[in-house]
Amino acid sequence: MERIPICKPAMDEEMIAAASDALRNEALVNGESVFKFEEEFAQFIGTKYAVSVSSGTDALILSLIAAGVKGSEVVTTPFTFIASANAVLHAGGRPVLADIWEDCNLSPFETRRAITESTKALLPVHIFGRPCEMDDFKDIAEENNLIIVEDACQAHGASYGGKKVGAIGEIGCFSFYPTKNMTVGGDGGMVTTDNEDIAMTVRKLRDCGRRERYLHDAHGFTSRLNTVNAAIGRVQLKRLDAWNASRIRNAQLYARLLKDMGDIVLPPMNDDKVKGVFHLFAVRTSYRNDLQTYLNEKGIATAIHYPLPVHKQPAFDGYFEGVYPVSERVSQQTISLPMFPSLSEEEVRTVCESIGDFFRKTT
Numbered sequence: 520m521e522r523i524p525i526c527k528p529a530m531d532e533e534m535i536a537a538a539s540d541a542l543r544n545e546a547l548v549n550g551e552s553v554f555k556f557e558e559e560f561a562q563f564i565g566t567k568y569a570v571s572v573s574s575g576t577d578a579l580i581l582s583l584i585a586a587g588v589k590g591s592e593v594v595t596t597p598f599t600f601i602a603s604a605n606a607v608l609h610a611g612g613r614p615v616l617a618d619i620w621e622d623c624n625l626s627p628f629e630t631r632r633a634i635t636e637s638t639k640a641l642l643p644v645h646i647f648g649r650p651c652e653m654d655d656f657k658d659i660a661e662e663n664n665l666i667i668v669e670d671a672c673q674a675h676g677a678s679y680g681g682k683k684v685g686a687i688g689e690i691g692c693f694s695f696y697p698t699k700n701m702t703v704g705g706d707g708g709m710v711t712t713d714n715e716d717i718a719m720t721v722r723k724l725r726d727c728g729r730r731e732r733y734l735h736d737a738h739g740f741t742s743r744l745n746t747v748n749a750a751i752g753r754v755q756l757k758r759l760d761a762w763n764a765s766r767i768r769n770a771q772l773y774a775r776l777l778k779d780m781g782d783i784v785l786p787p788m789n790d791d792k793v794k795g796v797f798h799l800f801a802v803r804t805s806y807r808n809d810l811q812t813y814l815n816e817k818g819i820a821t822a823i824h825y826p827l828p829v830h831k832q833p834a835f836d837g838y839f840e841g842v843y844p845v846s847e848r849v850s851q852q853t854i855s856l857p858m859f860p861s862l863s864e865e866e867v868r869t870v871c872e873s874i875g876d877f878f879r880k881t882t
C-alpha cells in the first residue's frame with residue numbers, strides 16, 4: 520500500500536525551468552528574479568514593500584532589530600516553532616511568553632497580562648495557518664504603544680477581516696521552508712511592511728549592513744535570498760491561491776468526517792472574518808500517542824507540532840518563570856494529519872476511516 524505522507528512540497532517543470540533559466544542568465548545573488556519576486560509578493564500580501572531574506576528566522580530577527588526591540592520585552596506564544604522566541608533573543612530583546620487559548624493562538628487576554636513597562640512589541644504567531652485575533656492585538660498595541668510583528672511563517676495567503684496576514688501589523692514575516700504553503704525550493708523568507716524605514720533597514724541588514732559596496736553603516740548579516748530560489752518562488756506564488764483553496768477543501772472534508780469521532784477536538788474552521796490556510800490540520804485527542812502509532816502502522820504519516828512548548832525546550836531551560844497550562848495540555852494532545860494541496864478526497868477518507876477504526880478498537 521502507498522504511504523500517505525504528511526506533506527508533499529511541489530516542484531514542477533515550470534519551477535525547474537525557472538531555476539535553470541535564472542542560473543544560466545542572472546547574477547547568482549541579487550539577480551532580477553529577487554526583485555521581481557519581492558514586487559509580486561508585496562502585491563500579493565497588499566503591502567508597499569516586501570524584502571526577501573534567507574529564512575523565516577532571519578525575517579523575524581531582522582524585523583525585530585528594525586523594530587528596535589533591543590533591550591526590551593517582546594510578548595509571544597509558547598506554542599510555536601522555537602524560532603519565534605529565538606529571534607527575539609538574537610535581536611537583543613527578551614522574549615516574554617503569554618499562553619494560548621483554545622484556537623492554539625496567542626491569547627489576547629494573557630497578552631495583556633504579560634505587558635510591562637519594558638514591552639516594546641507583540642509577536643503573534645498565526646499558528647497552523649490560522650490568523651490570530653488581530654483586532655484585539657491592534658487594540659492592545661494602540662493602547663500600549665507597541666509594534667506588532669506578525670509571525671506569518673505558516674500563513675501565506677491567510678486573511679483576517681479582509682486583509683492578508685503580514686499586512687495587518689507593522690511588519691509581517693514569512694518562511695519558505697519546503698514544508699510551508701509555498702517554498703522557494705530550499706530555505707528562504709520574506710519581510711512585508713508599509714513602513715519605508717523598516718523596509719530600508721531590513722534591506723541593509725540582510726546585505727552586510729551596506730550603504731555602498733564597501734561602505735557599511737550597520738552591523739549587518741549575509742541573509743539574502745539566492746536568485747535561483749527567488750525564481751522558483753515566483754512560480755510557486757502563482758500557484759498559492761489554488762493550493763490554499765485545495766487545503767481549505769481538504770480541511771472541510773476532514774472536519775465533516777471527523778465530527779463526533781472519539782474524543783477528537785477539531786481545529787476552528789473559517790468564517791467570514793477569519794480565513795486560515797491550513798498549513799497543518801492538527802486535531803487533539805487524549806489518545807494521541809496510540810493514534811499516531813496506529814496510523815503509522817496503516818501507512819499514514821502524522822507529526823506532532825509541537826511536542827514541547829517553547830518554555831520546556833532545553834535551549835530555554837530556566838529562562839521563563841511562568842506557567843502556560845493550555846500550551847502544555849495542547850502539546851500533549853495535538854497530532855497533525857496529512858495536509859497538502861494534492862492530497863485527494865480518497866486519501867482524506869482513508870485517513871478518517873483509519874481514525875474511526877482506531878476509536879472503535881480503543882474506546
Ligand SMILES: Cc1ncc(COP(=O)(O)O)c(C=O)c1O
Pocket residue numbers: 574575576577599600602603644670672673693694695696706707708
Ligand atoms: C511559526 C514559525 N516561525 C518561524 C519559523 C522559522 O522559519 P525558517 O525555518 O524558514 O527559519 C517557522 C518555520 O520553520 C515557523 O513555523
